[in-house]
Amino acid sequence: MIKIRIHGIKDGIHEVNEIVPVSEVSGMLPEFFGNVSFIGKLRKIGKRYTITGFAECQIKLICDLSLEEYTDTISSEINVSFIADTELYLLNKGNYDDPDTERAVHEDDEFFDISDDVREQLTVSIPMKRIAPQYRNKTFADLHPEFSAEITETISDDEVQIDERWSALKKIKLN
Numbered sequence: 001m002i003k004i005r006i007h008g009i010k011d012g013i014h015e016v017n018e019i020v021p022v023s024e025v026s027g028m029l030p031e032f033f034g035n036v037s038f039i040g041k042l043r044k045i046g047k048r049y050t051i052t053g054f055a056e057c058q059i060k061l062i063c064d065l066s067l068e069e070y071t072d073t074i075s076s077e078i079n080v081s082f083i084a085d086t087e088l089y090l091l092n093k094g095n096y097d098d099p100d101t102e103r104a105v106h107e108d109d110e111f112f113d114i115s116d117d118v119r120e121q122l123t124v125s126i127p128m129k130r131i132a133p134q135y136r137n138k139t140f141a142d143l144h145p146e147f148s149a150e151i152t153e154t155i156s157d158d159e160v161q162i163d164e165r166w167s168a169l170k171k172i173k174l175n
Helices: 086-092 115-124 164-171
Strands: 003-005 012-021 032-045 048-062 069-084 103-105 111-113
Touching: 003 012, 032 069, 032 115, 048 115, 069 115
Parallel strands: 069 103
Antiparallel strands: 003 111, 012 032, 032 048, 048 069
């Protein structure tokens, strides 16, 4: 769990630096490995707490272009707001559907657990197109010229040989 200690801190801005093994963050995808680090700030004003910062973790991915396995660093911004209000906490019992709403915690809590927020944000930060760093600035034609040979000569319609099976399509008239 990624816990941030809040018990006994004064109003103001406080530095937060937490490093936790991936195995201690429940529900992390198996692609993540090593440590999850969170570096940020905790701001306390009265009973309101705001945590802002960046979470970072190593991940093993397979390149979409070369099918090589590579490691990359995934980072994501984390913004979480809490309010220390026992009555509101008991009323909601930890059910928060909207991630942008302020969460209520028990006034006697010593720590905030931001594991779920970090896990969710890191998971959605995994790139859809997974390309190894050595191929990121190259095009498909640069990597595989044998599959992307371009025809440089202009061919007229008379020179193109069309398979007879497709000739029936020429008779179709579209409005």
